[in-house]
Amino acid sequence: EVQLVESGGGLVKPGGSLRLSCAASGFTFSSYSLTWVRQAPGKGLEWVSFISSSSHYIYYADSVKGRFTISRDTAKNSLYLQMNSLRVEDTAVYYCARDPGSHYVPWCFDLWGRGTLVTVSS
Amino acid sequence: EIVLTQSPGTLSLSPGERATLSCRTSQSVSNSYLAWYQQKPGQAPRLLIYGVSSRATGIPDRFSGSGSGTDFTLTISRLEPEDFAVYYCQQYGSSPAPFGGGTKVEIK
Numbered sequence: 402e403v404q405l406v407e408s409g410g411g412l413v414k415p416g417g418s419l420r421l422s423c424a425a426s427g428f429t430f431s432s433y434s435l436t437w438v439r440q441a442p443g444k445g446l447e448w449v450s451f452i453s454s455s456s457h458y459i460y461y462a463d464s465v466k467g468r469f470t471i472s473r474d475t476a477k478n479s480l481y482l483q484m485n486s487l488r489v490e491d492t493a494v495y496y497c498a499r500d501p502g503s504h505y506v507p508w509c510f511d512l513w514g515r516g517t518l519v520t521v522s523s
Numbered sequence: 524e525i526v527l528t529q530s531p532g533t534l535s536l537s538p539g540e541r542a543t544l545s546c547r548t549s550q551s552v553s554n555s556y557l558a559w560y561q562q563k564p565g566q567a568p569r570l571l572i573y574g575v576s577s578r579a580t581g582i583p584d585r586f587s588g589s590g591s592g593t594d595f596t597l598t599i600s601r602l603e604p605e606d607f608a609v610y611y612c613q614q615y616g617s618s619p620a621p622f623g624g625g626t627k628v629e630i631k
Contacts (some may be wrong), residue, residue: 437621438568444560446568446611446622447562460618496567507620509558509613513567513578 403427403500403512405480405497406516415519417487423480423514430478434458437471437482439493440516446513449495450482452502463497468478470512494518525550525614527623532588536629542599544626551592556616559588562625563608566619571610572597603626 408423423435437449450471451460459471468485478518495517498510526549546557555575569578572588573594583602599606600623609631612623616618 437623445625446562446613448613448620448622451618451620462619501573506616507618508615509556509570509573509620510560510568511570513569515567 405514405516407517408465410495410519412414412460412520412522413487414523415487415489415521418483419471419487419519421482421495421497421517421519422475423482425478425480425499428512430473430501431475432503434504434508435473435480436498436500436510437480438496438498438510439491440496440511441490441493444493447493448507451507453505457480458505460507468511482521484497487519489521490523492519500501524619525552525621527612527614527621529610529612529623529626531626532624533627533629535629536602537606537631538602540602542598542602542628543595544597544604544610544628546588546590546597546623548593548595548614552595552614554616556614557590557595558613558615559568559586560611560622561606561608561613563580566611568611570588 436451436452452471466485499512500508501511525570530545559572576588
């Protein structure tokens with residue numbers, strides 16, 4: 402089955418760190434660019450970060466630049482988001498999403514995971 | 524940075540009616556890089572339309588997209604019960620790749 406499964410969410414204090422993972426299966430992981438998208442409770446979608454299929458091209462939203470790091474491991478068919486210096490406003494469900502191809506800039510998304518909830522609170 | 528504004532915020536309609544959702548961008552969208560998604564409560568978004576007017580795999584033909592420049596429209600020709608949801612537009616092909624604020628289509 403073609404799917405993305407996120408994990409690693411949880412409760413963390415402001416200023417803390419968390420690492421999200423997204424396990425891919427059912428497709429050739431190395432052929433697709435990937436993105437993290439988040440959704441604060443009761444709010445809309447926010448594009449967070451993009452990584453190309455080769456990892457050569459990486460982009461971040463201004464709201465997370467300098468604090469979050471996206472990476473991928475082809476051997477493990479996994480996407481990651483290292484989140485440091487977390488803020489209350491980072492509280493959200495974090496989705497990983499697949500680009501329909503191997504674009505080198507952010508694209509639209511034809512496959513989404515079910516998301517993992519990150520709560521930043523003291 | 525491009526900003527996407529969706530209207531109305533909420534659309535109250537009955538099954539069988541036609542729904543027209545608007546997405547306006549602060550700058551002209553190049554190469555028709557505009558997509559639409561549907562999201563139901565507790566679920567991940569689902570791609571409906573890409574390239575302004577191309578339906579994604581498995582999307583019924585009652586969903587259609589149109590527009591150019593800065594004005595785009597998602598039309599649902601006849602609402603089915605499963606179409607009541609929140610819809611988002613997204614500009615892509617550059618960084619960042621922002622979403623609009625969403626339009627909720629609710630049962631009247």
